[in-house]
Amino acid sequence: MKNLKMCFFALLVVSFFSCSKEDEKPNGKVDSEMVGVNMTADFTSELDFNTGIDAASNNSSYSNKTANEAPTTPACATVTVNNTTPGVFPKIFTIDFGTGCTQNGITRSGILTITLSGYVMNNGSTMTIERNNYYVNLRKIEGTVVYTNQTTNASIPQWTRTVTNGKITLLNGAVFTHYGTRTVKQTAGVGTITLGDNIYEVISGTHTINRPNGSTLTSTVLQPLIKKYACNYISQGQLNLQGTVLDGILDYGNNECDNLATYFHNPNGQTYNVNL
Template sequence: MKNLKLKLWSGVLVASLILVSCTKEDEVKNVELDQKLLVASAEIDFSNELDFNSGIEVANDNSSYSGKTNNTSSPLTTCATITVDNATPGVFPKVFTLNFGTGCTINGITRSGVLIVTLSGYFTNNGSVMTIERSNYYVNGRHVEGTVTYVSETTNPETPQWTRTITNGQITNLQWEVYTHNGTRTVKQTEGVSTLTLGDNVYHVLSGTHTVNRPNGTSLTVTVLETLIKKYACNYISQGQLDLNGTFLDGVLDYGNNTCDNQATYTHSNGVVYQVNL
């Protein structure tokens, strides 16, 4: 009987150790998956803001890029060949094609493929729509897909505002991992509205939720917690906070004090702080 009890106890102990080991392995796996989701989310935000800048540039022209050369002052035209289907100023809709070819680099960012920007009217007019579509499009080696739509909800011309919706979003990273995503955000321009240059434009992302999914079923939900600040002249979001909720991630991503850099801080709900390179 004593031997039987010892054998039973040994079996329970081994099973318990295996359970603890599996639990720790699962936790480590969840952390790794969520970290990858966080990186994918940052890459998605980066490409969306980059394409928004490109859309703003062609929308600001409202005429034709046909015939412009690489000697023009526009940073975009030094990299992409830009044409428009309707060259008459003030007549809409207009479809701009931004062809980055097999790859060109501006400010350390390499893009290839094609962006198609469609304007239904002047971008800041209430009800006007800007649609950005990608075709065989890559940003720093990541394959970026999906359609981004901006609908103007401007009621005060001094502070234009849009609802941004992403459909069929997908990004393939350098490890060939595929992430799908979708969501909606509210964007308002707060500075640079009355000037003739784009460099002083500042945009605030007021609210919205975005979901990033992995093929294995894990996902990350990203919600604007504190208004995000995005300057046209900066490649990165420079201030604001996002609430992150995933399998393991449960905390806040803070973009800092409005300095233009690729640094952010993630604070987990248990108080642990991590530095994040965007």
């Protein structure tokens, strides 16, 4: 769920003990590239969700009960909607980042198509995110993300996030596929008229990454991941990472708004700092 400054991709490689794709768990080494791709999958899904929330807020599609602040979608992006009539759905937003549009250190290009079946905050409504020649800091991001509102208590909105046909292409040409389902709930800011005080938690679910050579990684929520709308980073929570090479815990810290996380590798008992 990070509105990240994507420089972490470069830092990630040096933050871990170096390794190769052929490393195995008994060697106690860490596949930093696989961790980076896993984090990219989460980050881009939540980045695009925020974009959808912003578009909905600016077009009377966030909620039928409260007004919301102006969106934070970059001014360099062109946003169009198939219809502007309040309460009429589906609404299809086309967000065109052109050949390069930068905000908060994140450069995007290409097009997002975001379809709302109803108000974002209403039970049963869906937000479907599709990518067309879409890049985030020069990494090609593909696949469809669907957020389905499953709220049963209006004071605690909740969504299921499902990623299908996910694909990430790195700058070196390496291609990774991914898929998974996670549950996200909003724990603060529900009753206010702004988005800035919203806090979201990823409370459960798994996500699987597949590497071209056949190695895999599955990350499972161990402790809820806390993401403040006003913070660029996930500030707290843990993921259990299990794969061909990785076996350990990724810990996002103690709710500080910073870019730091720690990976604990079970086979060798080592701790590795990660700069996001």
